[in-house]
Amino acid sequence: MAQETYAPQFINPAGLYDPAPNAYSHIAVVPAGHTLVFVAGQGGEAADGRLVNDFRTQLKQAFSNLQTALTSQGLTFKDVVKQTTLIVDHNPEKLKILTEESLQIWPDKQFPVNTLIPVPGLALEGMLIEIDVTAVKR
Numbered sequence: 001m002a003q004e005t006y007a008p009q010f011i012n013p014a015g016l017y018d019p020a021p022n023a024y025s026h027i028a029v030v031p032a033g034h035t036l037v038f039v040a041g042q043g044g045e046a047a048d049g050r051l052v053n054d055f056r057t058q059l060k061q062a063f064s065n066l067q068t069a070l071t072s073q074g075l076t077f078k079d080v081v082k083q084t085t086l087i088v089d090h091n092p093e094k095l096k097i098l099t100e101e102s103l104q105i106w107p108d109k110q111f112p113v114n115t116l117i118p119v120p121g122l123a124l125e126g127m128l129i130e131i132d133v134t135a136v137k138r
Helices: 055-072 092-105
Strands: 009-011 027-029 035-043 080-088 113-119 129-137
Touching: 035 055, 055 092, 055 129, 080 092
Parallel strands: 080 113
Antiparallel strands: 009 027, 035 129, 080 129
């Protein structure tokens, strides 16, 4: 009899390139019976709505905003299984920064599935990044 798994699994199948250097996984599998929590896109704005015109600063603030939202539901970044990242004027340097900051959040490299979408602009003038996540409540 197969052992039941209660935690989400992150899988990178043979035949696909290793996504770990870019801080994401190819597949996330969520066991039945878990509650999904969807967090709307969070940008780099502080609680007062202020935006600093620096990509890394906005990225750190977006992750901080996500952490606040997750914490309000009793969750952490370890519970995140899906991420969508929108980056204004995406380039290799911004990907490098995203990877570095993601490694701070997921040092065990159990990265969520992530779709990165380059965009020409976002909801607020001056926004450089927006990230939404789906997390699993166990």
